[in-house]
Amino acid sequence: MIRVVLATCLALITFPAAAIDIKEVTSPGGIKAWLVEETSIPFTALEIRFKGGASLDAEGKRGAAYLMSGLLDEGAGDLTSTEFALAAEELAFKYDFDASSDSFSVSAQFLTENRDASLELLRKALNEPRFDQDAVDRVRAQVLSIIASDSEDPNDIAGKTFASLAYGDHPYATKLEGTAESVTMLTRDDLIASHKSLLTRDRVYVGAVGDISAEELGVILDELLGALPETGPDLPGPAPFLLSGGETVVPYNTPQSVAIFGHAGIERTDPDFFAAYVMNQVLGSGGFGSRLMDEVREKRGLTYGVYSYLVLREHVNLVMGQVSSSNDSVAEAISVIRDEWAKMADEGVTEEELETAKTYLTGAYPLRFDGNARIANILASMQFDDLPIDYIDSRNSQVEAVTLEDIKRVSKRLLKPENLHFVVVGKPTGLDASN
Amino acid sequence: MRRLIACLIAPVVLVFPALGAEKITTFTLDNGLEAVVLEDHRAPVVVHMLWYKAGAADEAPGVSGIAHFLEHLLFKATDKLEAGEFSAVVEANGGSDNAFTSWDYTAYYQRIAADRLDLMMGMEADRMRNIRLTAEDVETERKVILEERAQRTDSDPGALFGEQRNAAQYLNHPYGRPIIGWRHEAAKLSREDALGFYRKYYAPNAAVLIVAGDVDPAEVEALAKKHYGPLEPTVGLEARVRPEEPPQRAERRIVYEDPQAAQPYVIRSYMAPERDAGDQKTAAALTLLAKILGGPGQTSVLGRALQFESNKAVYTSAFYSGMNYDDTTFGVFIVPAPGLSLQQGEDEMDAVIAKFLEDGVDAEHLARVKSQIRASLIYGQDDVASLGREYGAALTSGLTVEDVQQWPAVLDAVTEEDIMQAARLVLDRKKAVTGWFRKPSAEEVSQ
Incomplete structure (x- = not known):
């Protein structure tokens, strides 16, 4: 019986196209973003992605991008790590920074009523991270703990082995978290350099959805991203694939x-x-x-x-x-x-x-x-x-x-x-x- | 950095009901099926969920894992569908489907274009009463659940440790058994075991229907009457009364040693009351206590003391979920800093807890936590499916729709003194299980 119903369904199916109205916005300062205005709930989701990510880790500095991404909110501008967190809690500002093998991304959500103050926090994190030594050491210990846990995970061992056999000396060949040795050696200067290399204006892509107009978004883009470096180091180029059957x-x-x-x-x-x-x-x-x-x-x-x-x-x-x-x-x-x-x-x-x-x-x-x-x-x-x-x-x-x-x-x-x-x-x- | 939490323990996820009352509709069919409809018309999508008030804690002794095994078997044949056809039809209509089993419930869901609700309900109603299990399907699927256990539990020392801690927590209550079942019992589960559980619990008077998305409540009710209405309830279904825990008279401690335990840690879970219908105040206080004691490291009591003011811990947290049918647990967790033993880490954590019990709650801290709760009412509107899950879990855990709707207000009304009273009630090491997770001790010493 269901089969007959199914056959009828298949013949009749016309799926609605997703009703998404995307606008391209260009800020006064020339930064582009795609926007969907959705005003029914008073908040906005903002996704900022920079091409490059951990593939831009400098020679011998594996894990720099990953550690750097964990430090942007651990002290920024005039705020200590704790002051930053207290402010974010008060504003109910939600954010996440993530370095992956090809990108560094920022995912943020802020209430309309707290928009300016939330974005000022985000501006500080993206532009003025302090990389205070005590924060570096504290977050480094967390990364070392993650590396230790992963080292005993069969899935992780399989992925790591596949990558090391496949990709030669390309950055893809090693885990982006780095090794205990490489992460232990990272200095504050390495993190400053990583921040400067990864967050650049020529490789940024922005999506915004929610309770915000094109004009408002334009102003925000310039405030958040306008002062970042124009460009960064070259991407690593094609990876080899060295595994055979x-x-x-x-x-x-x-x-x-x-x-x-x-x-x-x-x-x-x-x-x-x-x-x-x-x-x-x-x-x-x-x-x-x-x-x-x-x-x-x-x-x-x-x-x-x-x-x-x-x-x-x-x-x-x-x-x-x-x-x-x-x-x-x-x-x-x-x-x-x-x-x-x-x-x-x-x-x-x-x-x-x-x-x-x-x-x-x-x-x-x-x-x-x-x-x-x-x-x-x-x-x-x-x-x-x-x-x-x-x-x-x-x-x-x-x-x-x-x-x-x-x-x-x-x-x-x-x-x-x-x-x-x-x-x-x-x-x-x-x-x-x-x- | 948030990964660390996911690696070691389940993160505390707070979901709050957030829809205005006008967007929630409830009804109950004559055969006892309760239903909740949540409207969100932003996208032409619906999530159709059927929750059964039956989970691993409703199993008879000796057949642990049967609720979960049955969940797998519900994707086999019925009178009208061949094995595997249910999911094939969902996929052929552009949807996705799955199911999950907990101690207090088993739930099935499909996420699909809103105009396919009729088809989904027809199939879900069919498999509530009409599955047809062949011996071969049962044999093969038993191998699958043993592979699932191997993948999720037996290959993961942290999961095995969790299973042991849980068994130590509950001497008498079935919450002490793993949902997926002890391996030796799961390996023997039979077709008859599955059908016995099925015939008793898979019935409209033990089920909750949740429909969330781009739907009209009146249409949902009409469809529910058409598909679920004709189903016979289980007659004489008794109230869910599980064996109760005796008073805990001795502290319980576990040391789990495994060569693959790369990151040592201490985790303690105290017995704690759960949310009860019409009486959620203590659970609300414990919910806020978990955030205050063990929320984000920069601002929580444990984090500030052990990760910021001193370097005694790499990571700390606290966790509590009141969504249980019977008594639940409140947990605290520490990854001691390198160079500190687990004993030192535990002592440091206990010292902070003792000081907190002296000092009380910082008023500004509580205000910040409450402002986040109010904000989550706004953010929560963006994800109607997770609100649906909240209602499904609540209604199968002994709560009512009103309890779920009142929960934000109950949380908002919690005072500093409420939190301290709940803390004094629960934070007693003699009514807890403290677990150490580490490499075999010789290796620990040599580190």
């Missing part, structure tokens, strides 16, 4: 093995990018309809979750995936994944799979735009990825346009089971210890 086992005493796997991927600007995206939805999106989930979990019970995904980073593109399975079954899980990889490369997807994937992707897309903070994040990401301002309107038709032939072509070109490299952390049985 096979398996690397990292012995670790745990009842379940963790595996991370991958090989070369596809550019976002590639004409077949959307075909690859739809293909991956069928292969390993993690939904119960996806092939990897169906074969590894639903049919065989070998895992709680298995996924594949397109990795689009500033300097490398990969197709990657991950799975966890008990030590005595992980070899079987890996073998099933390789088989599915080969099957997709040879045959592509079925008509039914293609339609289901498209319906899901086009239907799920408008559901992303359901909160000021979420939308602000999307606006900053779109600019960061150099997408046009009308991308939201055209995105679903690009998904719709993908054909069976497109997927067959891109699967053959992209998926190379013989090139897949698995890094396995645990005590797996039936896998060679090294390759």
Whole structure:
């Protein structure tokens, strides 16, 4: 009965385009931002993203960007760390600073009634961080604690090993938090230099959503960002990918093995990018309809979750995936994944799979735009990825346009089971210890 | 820097109901199904949730994990759907779905375009009474939950430590059992175990419907009547009375040692009252106490004393959640600074707590915390789905819609003396479990 209903639904589906009215705003000082005015709730979400992030850590200074990002609110301008926190609490000003491998981002939310005072705090943090020595030492101890905890996490060990084998001497090869040694050696001057390199006006992307006008936003942009340096050091350039097919086992005493796997991927600007995206939805999106989930979990019970995904980073593109399975079954899980990889490369997807994937992707897309903070994040990401301002309107038709032939072509070109490299952390049985 | 919290303990997340009364609608069907509708018309999205007043603490002894196992099995076949088809239909309509199990509830939800609510309700109502479990589906899914346990608990020393602490906390109450089940019991869960739990608790008179998003309450009620209305309630469903804890007469201490325990820490959880229907005052005071004692490091009592005025700790926090059917816990936590032993760290933390009990609450501090609560009423409007979860958890934890609506006012009315009274009530080491987490002691000494 439900099947009949479903077929009718599929024929009738016309998903609403997300009703998002994006304006491009240019401040008097020339800084651009994308804005969605949404005045029904008296607050604004602001997302500021600088391209570069931890990839700009100087030679021998790994972890500088990460530590720096933890220090911007630990004393700024005329305020000590405690005074800054007290002021933010009083204003109910919410903010977060985050360094990731390709970006440094600021996520802020402020009430309309406290807008000016909240943004003055943010201005101080972005422009006048003090990096007082006691704050540096205190936050450094927290970072060292995080590094120590991560060092015993099987997922983290797998990711770290994969990166070190894959990326040669590119910054991607090491964890952005740095090592205990590198972080211990960082000085106040290193953090000042990191701040100056990362927060520059030529690499900034801004999204704002909420109770704020274009004119008000323009003034704010100049106040927050106008005094930052014009430019910073060059980005590191393309990362190599040095892994070939096979398996690397990292012995670790745990009842379940963790595996991370991958090989070369596809550019976002590639004409077949959307075909690859739809293909991956069928292969390993993690939904119960996806092939990897169906074969590894639903049919065989070998895992709680298995996924594949397109990795689009500033300097490398990969197709990657991950799975966890008990030590005595992980070899079987890996073998099933390789088989599915080969099957997709040879045959592509079925008509039914293609339609289901498209319906899901086009239907799920408008559901992303359901909160000021979420939308602000999307606006900053779109600019960061150099997408046009009308991308939201055209995105679903690009998904719709993908054909069976497109997927067959891109699967053959992209998926190379013989090139897949698995890094396995645990005590797996039936896998060679090294390759 | 906020990651540290996530690594070691669950962060304190305060969600406050924030909608104006005109946007909340409630109704109850003749068969006992309670429903709450929360309107937000900014995006054409709906979250449809069905919560059952049955969780791990409602399991019989010997079958720990059955509530969670059943949650997995609800994605298998029904009279009308094949195994896996439920989620496939949700996806084919552009939605996403999932489920979660706690000690006091099991909940299922879909997030989807608002005009698909009819379809979702039809399927959710179908699986409330009509699942069809094959032996093979049960076998395979049991392997999946054991893999889930391996991934989330058995491979994580911090999670195993938490399981031990929890078991020590509750001598008699089923909150002491892990939700996912002890491995030896989860490995033996049967189809009959699952169906027994299902037939008893998966019924309209043990369920709460939450619909949040771009919907018209009258339409929601009509759809609920159409789909959930015909379902038979479980007759003779008794009140939820779990075995109670005896008075705690001795301090309980645990040392968990694991070579993979990279970052040593001390965590203590005191038995504490939960939010009760019509009586939330003590829970409100404890909620504010957690923020004052262990909120952000720069401003909280523990943080200022141990991270700022002295360098005794890398990190401190306090946590409390009153959303429980039965007694809950209030926790404090310290990662001692390098060079300090766990004993020294614990002593420093105890000294700060003792001084706080002498000094009392700083009035300005309390005012700042309250201003944040008032602000969260505004920020909270941006996320109607999390408000829906708040109502779902409340109504399956013995609270009413009125309790949820009054909660911000109850919090706002808390005085300094209320907080100190609650602190004196709860902060007694003899009614707590204190846990140490570290590498085996030989390695600890050599560090």
